[in-house]
Amino acid sequence: MSTRIVVVGGGTAGVRLAQRLPVTLLGEEPHAPYNRVLLADVLAGRYEPEVIALPAPQEPVRRGVRAVRIDRAARVVECEDGTAVGYDRLVLATGSNPVLPPLRGLRGTRLPVGVHPFRTLDDCLELRAAVRPGVRAVVIGGGLLGVSAARALAALGAEVVLTQQGERLMERQLDAQSSALLREHVESLGVEVHTECRVSGLRQTDGAVTAVELADGFVLDAQVVVLACGVRPRVGLARDAGLEVRTGIVVDDELRTSDPYIHAIGDCAEHAGRVYGLAGPALEQADALADLLLAEATAPPVVGIRSAGAERVGTTDGALAGASAPCASVPTTAGPPAGPSAPRTSVPTTAEPEAPRPTYTGTRALTRLTLSGPVALDLAAFGDATPLPGDDVVQLTDATRRAYRKVVVRGDRLVGGVLLGDLAAVGTLARAWEGDEALPDDAPLLHLLTHDGGS
Known part of the structure; x- marks a missing residue:
């Protein structure tokens, strides 16, 4: 891929994209990229830091590099160390910052010892x-x-x-x-x-x-x-660059910001009014953007209408090529030049039909957590587990095993659930919910909570 792609942020979303595409990845932290979900296990002493390292991306990460400014006109990212990195496409994966509550004794970002x-x-x-x-x-x-x-x-x-x-x-x-x-x-x-x-x-x-x-x-x-x-999307770099920001950096179904050359993914991105703040959606957004960029890079040129004496040739997406990329040319055949008084004729040229462009339409996020201890506790939650009038609720409690299972069904759709202590049915339940599938008419709702999920 000849397009220069720069990714700001060495977290889950940025690294996932860098694993699939050759990019320049700017990571602010000095450590190799790691799985943030496992930080509690590092704190507890269960894992050492190197154990939670993420698989290496295609190109080495530039560690300890903080991006401080985006020059959108020149398409350059300026860094705190004085370096500048040019881009054809920029991907903001800046993540989120911890929320510091308004407490007496906390002033600014300088925290007391302890x-x-x-x-x-x-x-x-x-x-x-x-x-x-x-x-x-x-x-x-x-x-x-x-x-x-x-x-x-x-x-x-x-x-x-x-x-x-x-x-x-x-x-x-x-x-x-x-x-x-x-x-x-x-x-x-x-x-x-x-x-x-x-x-x-x-x-x-x-x-x-x-x-x-x-x-x-x-x-x-x-x-x-x-x-x-809690956390808050890290949007300062985007806001200073004049991009549209609400709670997060606003993106469309192609994960583009208000600047067509800049995308945003992960905790900093707001898609369809929602900021997820979870690893699952971050990975899905990174994969969707990788598919989109790969599709654009390999798509054939789209040839426009050629008038006699003039030629117009376009590409599927000029934004991907960037200002520094050469324009593609497509040979055409034409008749004799038209004279001054001759009518101008348009000759359509043929091109392969465009394949549908990959898009991101949102994520149905499932939360899972394992709490270790003398007796470990697993829990999973998805969707909306608070029923509305008219919803069907199936609930099972096993006090002896400290297990609890509940699903909410609205019409013929599974809309949410909670499982605690026994996650045997979570795989089938999650697939039915994530796929927004109609539940079988002949299956008793109680089967949803059996160990095979009713399959």
Whole structure:
């Protein structure tokens, strides 16, 4: 591929694209690209950092290089180290930043000693170095990230308190009953859980955190505080370049931004009004964009209408060739030149019919998590597990095995579900949901929750 493709961001989405296409990949972190999903296992000491490295891309990653400006007119990315990289196509895979809550004691991005975000490998390694058996650690945020961090800190022997402002843990993915079972499991690991609990500030001594203050006046002693309050798409580079930004960088079904030479994928991208923030959609977007760019690179020229005495030749997508690429030419045959008074005639030329262009139409994201401990707990959640009036709900609970399974059916479609403790049916359920398939009329709904998913 002669097109110069530059990717900004060495996370899951950027590396996946670089595994499929020869690109220049600018990674801000000094480490080799890694699987962010496994950071909690590194924190817990289950894996060393090299174990979570992602497969190497086609071209070496330029590590420790931070892009600071996009010159769209010149099609150049300017980097903090003074270098500049030209592109024909630019792909923004800048990911997301951890949300820093508005607490007393937090000013700007400078954090007190002992306060840690939990987003990067460096965050993880700093936390692991700070925690030892008996250390009092408070995790702020009871979502997927906070639960994972609390479990990992407990595995290191810390005395962990998990605070959640909402009514239940992982409230975005789980219903009340499955969340209650999750809470029981987390507490069995030695984690103290507080829900409906708003943190208002941090206490410090000599620049180091000593306690977490709650809005009700209660104070939690803390030597380590982990901020797991969610993430926000990293859009500063795109916004400064004048690209359309809402919550994320706005892209269409070809993952193009408002500049036709620039794409965005992964946590920073907003497609059809949605920012996913999950690894599965990031991988699907990277694959969709790779298919699109490969299709454009190998597509035959599209020949326009040739008038006598003049020739117009186009390509399937001038944007892919870029300003520096030569224009393709297609030979044509023509009759004698027309005289000044002769009528101008148009002669259509033939071309192969265009194949449909690859597009991205969205992802149905399934969340999976394994919590290790004396007894491991697996959970999976997909779609909307909160039924509407008229929906059918199938729910099974096995108190002995601490297993819970629930699906919601709307009409003839599976619209959501939660499985906790027993994921034997998750494969078939996920396929039916992701494919938006009509459920068989003759299959009892209870079969959806059997070990074979009713197959």
